[in-house]
Amino acid sequence: MSVQHEAPIEGAGEALEVWIDQDLCTGDGICVQYAPEVFELDIDGLAYVKSDDDELLQNPGAVTPVPLPLLNDVVDSAKECPGDCIHVRRVSDRVEVYGPDAG
Numbered sequence: 001m002s003v004q005h006e007a008p009i010e011g012a013g014e015a016l017e018v019w020i021d022q023d024l025c026t027g028d029g030i031c032v033q034y035a036p037e038v039f040e041l042d043i044d045g046l047a048y049v050k051s052d053d054d055e056l057l058q059n060p061g062a063v064t065p066v067p068l069p070l071l072n073d074v075v076d077s078a079k080e081c082p083g084d085c086i087h088v089r090r091v092s093d094r095v096e097v098y099g100p101d102a103g
């Protein structure tokens, strides 16, 4: 699944990381459809991020790097997330670039 972007992807030249606020996750699995390399539904029915070596990070709010080739998919996930609970931020200053707290 992909969404057309009218503007260049913000943050494409910088290291980004992503985390999920599980308190707001509806468990619909949209993020897993967009980016199964980064997101996975755990047995509690909520989405969690995976480490760069494909390990599910089961701590609520765990943070993982966004692989550059998957940036579009992760950004689309954040935009489409019904819970508004996917947060994409710069590694350097932790400023959110996509998600409910993005400026």
Ligand code: SF4
Binding pocket: 020, 024, 025, 026, 027, 028, 029, 030, 031, 032, 046, 047, 077, 080, 081, 082, 083, 084, 085, 086
């Ligand atoms: S898209 Fe958002 S609400 Fe849906 S499973 Fe993923 S994190 Fe949860």
